[in-house]
Amino acid sequence: MDRRDFLKTAAAGAVSALAAPNLARAAGSSVLRFIPQANLANLDPIWTTQYVVRNGALLIWDMLYGVNEKLEPQPQMVESHDVSADFKTWTFKLRPGLKFHDGEPVRSKDVVASIARWMVRDATMGQVIKKRLDALEAVDDRVFRFRLNAPYSKMLFALGKSSTPCLFIMPERIAATDPFKQISEYVGSGPMRFMKDQWVPGAKAIFERFADYAPRAEKANWLSGGKRVNFDRIEWNIVPDGATAAAALENGEVDWWETPLPDLVPLLKKHANVAVDIADPLGNIGSFRINHLHPPFNDVRARQAIQIALSQEDYMGAVVGSDETLWKTIPGYFTPDTPLYSEVGGERLKGKRDYELAKKLLAEAGYKGEPIVLLVATDVSITKAQGDVTADLLKRIGMNVEYTALDWGTVGQRRAKKEPPAQGGWNIFHTWHAGADCVNPAPYIALNAGGDTAWFGWPKSDLVQEKIDAWYAASDLAGEKKAIDELNKAAMDHVVYVPTGFFKGYQAWRTNVSGIVKAPFPVFWDVTKT
Amino acid sequence: MFAYIVRRILATVPVVLLVALFVFSLLYLAPGDPAAIIAGDQASPADVDRIRESLGLDRPFLVRFFDWFFHVIGGDLGVSIFTNLPVSHMIAQRIEPTVSLMLLTLTLSLSCAIPMGVIAAWKHGTIIDRAVMMTAVFGFSTPSFVIGYLLAYLFALQLDWLPVQGFTSISVGLIPFLRNLILPATALGLVFMALIARITRATMLDVLSQDYVRTAKAKGVGQRGVLFVHALKNAAVPIVTIVGIGFATLIGGAIVTESVFAIPGLGRLTVDAILRRDYPVIQGVVLMFSFIYVLVNLGVDLLYTVFDPRIRY
């Protein structure tokens, strides 16, 4: 190399070095940087039911049906279906041209294997189908069929349900994994591919556009219609500190934050380049979960004492903050502003809070100052805020609170214990339910009152179970409404659990991003950035 | 010398083993169930049991320990319960941010603290000394996350000079790398700086009162010469020692700093793993930390010979 060549090379190098930032900026418009609600620690949406995993999975895997904003299932991978008059034989045909990320076409046998794995893990609907199943077969490469021994009319809801676990279609070799073991390959047929080698669990997850994805022709609506992603790359940045996430959005280091802290929203709203809106119109219902097995709460009077004293305003203020547009009190169990919402039987939750009456009821139930074990997951802000309010409430009605501060994982373990509170059991813990799961009794596992088969707390009320069956049997909306009114009253009287209020969350994004919709999950299709 | 190094490394084996056993039994006794977290809110107890079984968490303590232990000897740290990725891979991904943060912190704090300590010792008893020491004590007495928020507010949000969070690999470029790291390194370094400044001042005071320094002064060696050549060299041993010991403090501080500035480092990996009970990851990280600690202190011991030729091994 002589000197002139060297100089030339050097000059070229300098030019390319100077140009590099511009190139980076050009690529930047095709990258969406997103802060998800929680850490994406794994990506098996059947094995785990965390919402954040479902949200990531929605990019990678496609579904047979997808719900629209009215939660109606619309065909997604399916082209057409056929059902026998007795609702026992369901035949589905896949639309043509579906491809997995490894280039293989999507075949019926992949679907059958995926359904088989999902059915084992989906307690609300999958297991119901499994119980009635005579055969699930791949007729040919594009057609598959369910043959049931009892009618099941809610098949499309089951295949398209958006509550976890959703039915994601995976290649047969992956779907063959034991449902209780984690998959290790993330190959789907969805609009984005997961870049496993760039994944840093707890920090970063990268999705890149799948060039061969064939979106449906219809306009996208939540999980239905054509999923057209306008980005080559979607980056999920996990920011564990809420204050830091807010600062990053203000500073333009990220484009979209799924769950901004309500208290920081006024700050974000003031910022010219940040837009803020409600994230999920269906919101969440806070839960004061009572253990029905042990005194004093094995006596219905003690549980009703809680209803009489509990102030949903206090809980909502602590959970969501001062912004009253974000929450409302609900003297009922079902999601407000949905067809089946009912307030029948919720009188004890309304009006002035009566601590004296609550004390009297507790005395009648035989409470004599025994310690009440309250499990509080202090690493999850919603449960911690509820726990703090409860500790204060119980003190006011003369109860002796044993505030047990734990992390969420330990609460998950401890709440499964049926032993008396003094021997490692519990009396109360808090959680919340997504409003989308509380629109009717089918996905609403927390409202079940079947004793041993019920959710943690093990409420047992034959009347409640009877009313749930009545809803399943109802043939029209009027019938469903009547059943729900009676169910709401029965559950309120029995105090299956105590709702602590209905609340919504915000989402925030940079104003150069548009097309973000309100939904119970982040919808990435049709979002654009300038 | 070589024999000494070998001996020292061999001597670390029981330490690391002890740490491993200690942490393992600690975690074994700890409540909390990764299976419950994985299964999620809607799972039935039977499902949770199945998951626990498939993760091998239902086996007795000793079986689990020796199973893990023999794998580690074979160079296999196991697979994370949650991510299904090899622990060694997860650690490797996160080493760069943490090591960068620590090195930058060390550089920053040493380059500020040693001059501070020297000046304070030189001007012993004056207002300058007091001022320097008060600053140092302040650095000591404020939690690093409070400092971190203040720095981010000032330099990122108000002045808009630096990014709030994140990490850029040095392979992308030195400038973006430094821009991301300078605030966290300062937040973390303040405590360390305070510590080193104090030690430097104390040892310098001690050294300055020694005969040979007085002799050097009498011989007409200039002030700077006395301070930086004669005195500082002799004060180096305790300073290096404290850097070695302080390394453990640094790791602890890194956990908080990494959370505040969203740096994808080992500290956050560890906290996440502990809160979720991801046993293989906790094991692997703690093992690695204690190994690094032992190595750093070995390095410190070897540095002694550089600063003080009287020390031989």
Added chain:
Amino acid sequence: MSATTVPPGYTAAPVLPEILPTPKERGRIMGFINRHPTIVVGGVLVALMVLIAILAPYLGTKDPTALAPAKRTRPPSELYWFGTDMLGRDVYSRVLYGARVSLTVGFSVACCAGIIGTTIGLVSGFTRRIDAIVMRAMDGLMSIPQILLAIALMALTRASVQNVIIAISITETPRVCRLVRGVVLSLREQPYVEAAIASGTRVPVIIWKHILPNTLAPLMVQATFICASAMITEATLSFIGAGTPPIIPSWGNIMAEGRALWQVKPYIVFFPAIFLSITVLAVNLLGDGLRDALDPRLAKRL
């Protein structure tokens, strides 16, 4: 009382009781202050914090745990001197009561780690056989980053102030142990100790008469630093969510809970941070002063 005439409407000035120091004593006190200003400043501040902690209920505070979500995140005002937090609790009351928790943690850890560390250090310094084992175990403990160890210990047990104290004490013990052992080893070689051993004096007597008095000074200094660092560690543990149970107000907890809002409601973090800083500062000053006063040469060893 003398018969000084007092104009009507005035009362005689009371004669000052004899509690004020005599000029000579006053001179001695002033001399002490001049010689050890850090001890005085540190000591007074620490005493003030202790007083605040003890008198918390009488300093115009309300119930520090009483919720009032309707009055949440109020800025400092006449009614709420330091404002209210996310759950409407009075930050002023919480900070004052928080002094109790933080000081308890600091002092208890200093005592626990001091006593346990000294015992282990003495034993291992005097018994060659177990020395190696004990010191390897201490090395092992020290090689686990302190915060990590504390988090793991907290995960092991239920969150409570007591467990926070135990967890931090365990992580601080090796430092004390090493210090004491070092002093023992150096003293063992001293002629008077060797003479005592040779003359058949029993070990406990030697420890009591010769060793302990000599360890006391470095130990006290070390204890003050441990006390200061324990309070910071408590705050850090709370930050991570593995510290004092949230229902108990400690400075660490108040800051940890308010930290998400530092951009909008800085005072929730600011006030406990100031109190914590002042206290840690005071304890550190006290330690520095003690070191200078007790043994100027100690500086080298710490």
